[in-house]
Amino acid sequence: MATPEITLDPTTKKLSIIGFSGDFDKLVAVFTLATGAAAVGYEVNLFFTFWGLDAIKIKQGRSPVGKGFLPKVFGIFMGGLKSAPVSRLNFGGISPQIFRHLMRKNNVATLEELVEAAKALEVNFYACEMAMHILGIGKEDLIPEVKEVLGVASFLKMSENGQTLFI
């Protein structure tokens, strides 16, 4: 795979987030920070790995995404953005729906609205090559906003001179 060309602008404030978790509440944190930072002028890089990849699949429900039997089973059990569980008190998937209801009721952006805002603000989406390989996921399974499939070295280069978070 060709190494993407990464240019660094030392004058730009930068936030890079490693999105490891596929949990609803942690994804809300990822996208709240990402959109807030992008809106106040930061360059924002989101690097999704392992369960975080579920958030950027094209198929947002439970679907046999992936190449091979085991990846397809994972795909069905984990699903995409719309089937993300909360990290505590998930109650078999009822809690995320309750959270979505409470967010709408209290006029707070839902997870889906935050993801759309991140796209509109031109936040940079990246995906982890190694985790995609393990889970049998191809770039074609991910939303078109994913700019590149990267490894650790490229991510470190990209996040240099900025703030980095692991969620």
Added chain:
Amino acid sequence: MATHQIDVTKEHCPMTFVKTKLALAKLASGDTLEVRVNEGEPLENIPRSSTEQGYKVLSVTESDVKGQHLILIEK
């Protein structure tokens, strides 16, 4: 030189900033945007972040509604 308006008083973080930023991005050079905000974080940070991003904050005034302010920003 059009003047646009948005009201983010019913929004919460981060959408106060997101909606302002997206509205500013749509302006043509010389256009202005009047943003109605609540006191607190949006009032403190929208003028600062707009200036940092190269926009010109023309004024910050109290509105006719208690606790709400109007920020006038030019691109």
